[in-house]
Amino acid sequence: MTQRVERRRALALCLGLFLAAVASATQGDIEARIADAELLNVTAPLEESEAALAALASELDTATPRQRARVTILRARNLAITGDYDGAIDLLAPVRAESGDADIRLAAYRISANSALNQNDFEQGYRFLREGLDILPAVDAVEPKVLLLAVANWFFSGAGESERALELSQRALQLARTSGDQRLICVALGEVSVAQASGGLDEDQFGTLQQALPACEAAGDPIMVGAYRMALGHVIVDRGDLAAGRAAIEQGIEELRAASYRDGLYTGRIYLAEAMLAGGDTQGAEAEVLPLVSDLQGLEYWENLADVHRLLAEIAASRGDFRSALEHTQAASVADDELTDNRRSMRVAYLQAEFDIQAKQQQITLLQQQNALLGLQEQTGRQRTYIAIGGLSAAAVIVALLLMLLVRSRSDRHRLLWLSQRDGLTGLRNHTSFFREANEALRASREGGQPFTLVVSDIDHFKAINDRFGHPVGDAVLRRIGAVLREVLEPIGVVGRIGGEEFAMALPGMRPERAMELISELRERLAPVRDGGDEVTVTLSHGLSEIGEDRTVEIMRLFADQALYAAKQRGRDRAVDASEVCTEESVLATLNRRADDQR
Numbered sequence: 001m002t003q004r005v006e007r008r009r010a011l012a013l014c015l016g017l018f019l020a021a022v023a024s025a026t027q028g029d030i031e032a033r034i035a036d037a038e039l040l041n042v043t044a045p046l047e048e049s050e051a052a053l054a055a056l057a058s059e060l061d062t063a064t065p066r067q068r069a070r071v072t073i074l075r076a077r078n079l080a081i082t083g084d085y086d087g088a089i090d091l092l093a094p095v096r097a098e099s100g101d102a103d104i105r106l107a108a109y110r111i112s113a114n115s116a117l118n119q120n121d122f123e124q125g126y127r128f129l130r131e132g133l134d135i136l137p138a139v140d141a142v143e144p145k146v147l148l149l150a151v152a153n154w155f156f157s158g159a160g161e162s163e164r165a166l167e168l169s170q171r172a173l174q175l176a177r178t179s180g181d182q183r184l185i186c187v188a189l190g191e192v193s194v195a196q197a198s199g200g201l202d203e204d205q206f207g208t209l210q211q212a213l214p215a216c217e218a219a220g221d222p223i224m225v226g227a228y229r230m231a232l233g234h235v236i237v238d239r240g241d242l243a244a245g246r247a248a249i250e251q252g253i254e255e256l257r258a259a260s261y262r263d264g265l266y267t268g269r270i271y272l273a274e275a276m277l278a279g280g281d282t283q284g285a286e287a288e289v290l291p292l293v294s295d296l297q298g299l300e301y302w303e304n305l306a307d308v309h310r311l312l313a314e315i316a317a318s319r320g321d322f323r324s325a326l327e328h329t330q331a332a333s334v335a336d337d338e339l340t341d342n343r344r345s346m347r348v349a350y351l352q353a354e355f356d357i358q359a360k361q362q363q364i365t366l367l368q369q370q371n372a373l374l375g376l377q378e379q380t381g382r383q384r385t386y387i388a389i390g391g392l393s394a395a396a397v398i399v400a401l402l403l404m405l406l407v408r409s410r411s412d413r414h415r416l417l418w419l420s421q422r423d424g425l426t427g428l429r430n431h432t433s434f435f436r437e438a439n440e441a442l443r444a445s446r447e448g449g450q451p452f453t454l455v456v457s458d459i460d461h462f463k464a465i466n467d468r469f470g471h472p473v474g475d476a477v478l479r480r481i482g483a484v485l486r487e488v489l490e491p492i493g494v495v496g497r498i499g500g501e502e503f504a505m506a507l508p509g510m511r512p513e514r515a516m517e518l519i520s521e522l523r524e525r526l527a528p529v530r531d532g533g534d535e536v537t538v539t540l541s542h543g544l545s546e547i548g549e550d551r552t553v554e555i556m557r558l559f560a561d562q563a564l565y566a567a568k569q570r571g572r573d574r575a576v577d578a579s580e581v582c583t584e585e586s587v588l589a590t591l592n593r594r595a596d597d598q599r
Contacts, residue, residue, distance in 0.1 A: 041078070103139045233251075292308055476529050504557070506553065
């Protein structure tokens with residue numbers, strides 16, 4: 001009996017050791033495959049990276065929480081590369097909130113910040129960035145530190161803090177060189193070049209890019225190689241060597257196309273068109289950038305869009321088509337205005353966060369002073385009573401000052417938040433704020449089974465008003481329309497100025513028939529704008545689109561845009577329902593054409 005029990009114990013021990021060895025081998029295999037996937041994520045085309053992640057999916061049940069978080073970060077980065085920034089941010093939410101590893105959380109904050117900033121949500125982007133910078137000292141690994149500092153450099157460059165951007169980028173470069181990691185050196189040198197360009201240090205930027213490209217090639221990162229090769233080629237063209245510069249730009253474009261990096265391709269094609277135009281190839285330059293206009297407009301890439309319109313204006317002027325040149329110049333001016341709004345929003349987001357931090361520091365200082373004053377009570381027995389009275393009086397003064405500071409902090413924060421979300425001329429929501437709020441309203445309507453109508457409106461003959469009466473009158477027209485829209489529609493929906501003379505209204509709980517009635521009321525309230533002795537008649541054309549099963553606000557806008565075009569064709573000063581003039585198939589065809597252009 002005893003021998004049988006001993007044999008069973010020995011068998012159980014052997015089985016346990018065997019299972020432990022299998023588990024250890026399995027963990028080692030998963031770790032090796034995740035490491036391979038991480039390498040492919042930065043060195044191989046997107047398709048190979050996605051294939052490696054798909055192969056890992058069925059085995060993640062046996063992975064550790066850290067390993068699963070690392071895979072989530074790789075998936076999020078791929079989403080961001082393809083332009084699905086919201087998807088990347090949502091995917092990383094559990095990692096930001098739950099990961100116990102500071103380096104993993106730092107990587108999640110970095111990708112989240114980069115994604116939010118790329119779609120002009122500067123308030124959210126800077127919040128992610130600040131949270132990442134707060135945990136930076138707790139991270140020992142160099143790579144996540146360098147990559148987060150790179151995003152911070154980009155943000156501060158755009159927010160007008162060029163000195164701070166240069167300081168952060170040089171700090172990242174010092175860390176990268178200490179590590180000896182060629183990819184980190186590549187990233188850091190590239191960010192130094194961005195900060196130098198922001199600060200007007202063009203000659204320094206050229207030298208930095210010359211150092212960055214070999215480091216990127218040594219690291220085997222195709223996106224960074226392509227991006228910096230294009231940037232170097234652009235600088236070489238500016239320095240007068242058209243052939244060498246154009247060759248570098250074309251090679252960089254091919255490298256980014258192979259890596260499926262959409263956003264970098266837009267910049268590269270603009271660089272190429274500039275090189276073509278400098279060499280006298282106006283036809284090639286036009287063919288390169290003209291197809292980009294609708295994509296850049298839809299993606300709100302205002303800086304690129306302004307550059308494209310300026311190129312097209314120069315091309316039109318070179319062949320004597322001054323009407324087209326003027327139209328493209330005006331379009332470039334509108335894009336520049338949007339870019340200025342974006343940079344102002346970046347600066348507002350930065351100043352608001354810095355104000356909050358300073359307010360907290362001032363609160364701490366006041367409390368420390370209060371403690372110091374109250375501590376005097378215990379230093380001497382003779383003047384205990386007087387010191388107590390003085391301490392209480394000082395405490396009362398400090399509390400009063402603190403309350404005043406808190407009230408002012410709240411007031412200033414509300415004012416800064418309003419500025420970041422509103423168009424300065426009309427007082428309506430700006431482009432980014434409108435679509436964020438409209439999507440929230442659409443989601444609530446869909447969950448509640450309620451109707452939802454989107455109206456897109458455009459001022460009739462607005463260019464003619466500006467040409468005849470001047471831009472001050474045009475601004476007065478925009479202010480008048482903004483006031484009427486706020487009065488009639490803002491109490492019941494979301495209203496925004498989404499372009500130069502284009503407005504949008506999201507109307508939850510409302511069908512197109514009721515929206516038509518409100519448009520009629522709006523028309524009656526649009527009184528003429530006076531310019532001295534003249535009256536400027538103001539009318540709007542409108543396109544309406546109703547909620548659909550899978551429609552986002554952006555998709556609804558495509559329907560509404562087609563209806564708006566029909567309203568213009570029918571004589572203006574009228575409203576057209578998209579259901580009368582377009583179908584799902586026609587809109588899908590438009591989307592497919594855009595997708596083909598991106599490929």
